[in-house]
Each structure stands twice: as C-alpha cells, then as structure tokens.
Amino acid sequence: GDAQQPVALAVAPPQPPPPQQQLSRYESQKRRDWNTFLQYLRNHRPPLTLARCSGAHVIEFLKYLDQFGKTKVHASGCAHYGQPSPPAPCPCPLRQAWGSLDALIGRLRAAYEESGHAPESNPFAARAVRIYLREVRDGQAKARGIPYEKKKRKRTPALPAGAAGEGTSSSSAAAAVPGRGEGGDSPTRDLPPCRICFPTYVSVMYTSFAL
Numbered sequence: 001g002d003a004q005q006p007v008a009l010a011v012a013p014p015q016p017p018p019p020q021q022q023l024s025r026y027e028s029q030k031r032r033d034w035n036t037f038l039q040y041l042r043n044h045r046p047p048l049t050l051a052r053c054s055g056a057h058v059i060e061f062l063k064y065l066d067q068f069g070k071t072k073v074h075a076s077g078c079a080h081y082g083q084p085s086p087p088a089p090c091p092c093p094l095r096q097a098w099g100s101l102d103a104l105i106g107r108l109r110a111a112y113e114e115s116g117h118a119p120e121s122n123p124f125a126a127r128a129v130r131i132y133l134r135e136v137r138d139g140q141a142k143a144r145g146i147p148y149e150k151k152k153r154k155r156t157p158a159l160p161a162g163a164a165g166e167g168t169s170s171s172s173a174a175a176a177v178p179g180r181g182e183g184g185d186s187p188t189r190d191l192p193p194c195r196i197c198f199p200t201y202v203s204v205m206y207t208s209f210a211l
C-alpha cells in the first residue's frame, strides 16, 4: 500500500552553521588544516584537484608535512632506538608525531564532508590512509619506546558539534599520546617550526613545488 511511503522529513535536518564570531579551538584548527590542504593542492605539480584526490595523495601530503615535524623518530640503526628521551643528540630525522597526523586526518575528513562532498569519495577516509597511519603509529611506538594505548571502550565523540563525522577510529587515543606537542596542536599550526625549516616552508608555499 502507499501508506508505507518513506517520509523524507524523517531525515534529520542538516546542522545549522556554527556561529561565526567565535570558533572553537577544534573548528579553528579544522579550518586552518583545510585551507592548508587546499593550498597544497593549488601548489601541486602536476596539477591536482580535490575531485581527483585519492588516498595516495593524502599520504603524500602527510609525508610532505613530515619535514616540519618536531618529533625525533630514531632509525633502527641508531643507538637510541626504542628510547623516548635519548641522553644525547643523534642525526635521526624529525617527523610529525603519529597522534598529530591522526588528529589532522580526522579534522580533514570532517572538513571534506562539511564542505559538501560525498562521504563515499572522501580521500581522507581511504583505507590506504588508515593503513599508513597504523604503520606510522607502530613504527614510532617501536622507535621511541612509546606504546600507544588503544582506548577502544569509549566511542563518545570527544569533539564538539560540527565534528559529526567523527575522527578516525583511533582519534580518541591521540589525546592519550604522551610527549610534547603531540595530538594537540595541528601539524599545520606548527608550520614553520624552526629557522632551518622556515626558508623551505616559504619557498614551498609561495613557489610551485614538485614532490
């Protein structure tokens, strides 16, 4: 019978836009992250549009951000491998901490959908990105001697309204990651972290670059 027609009104209405005058810390970070990513696309060679962006491009973006990282990740041959706070300096590279990348991807994933794109095409939700983040997490846990606790029992949305899409599945663990500057500030906020990196950053952001 026609009494069983689905009622379109039963679908929850879209969220009202958040008040513009005072963005929360999360919203500000998300906006900055999103703008940074769009800037990255504009500077990409060969040209890359959001519509053609895949999980592989997102991973490329995360690797690009590593040059601005502040977290020492020891190579397996380093004497400090497996130590969170080595007693002496070493030439191992600085990277973005896993917790920062994981939180960043959660924000970009939400921003992508909030800007009107279909969830099915969300490159930040791609399986390849999840796998990459897991590899970063496990690699950094070994290299730095820091076990990243998985907090699986709680799935309460720790993020304020507007983050309806949730972060990545492990974003709740980001808050529990020990160490300086991890999981809190966005990697994009950290640009540029030091004088050495700054010229690189400027040239990267204001001239075209190729990866």
Ligand SMILES: [Zn+2]
Residues within 6 Å of the ligand: 073, 074, 075, 078, 079, 080, 081, 090, 091, 092
């Ligand atoms: Zn080292």
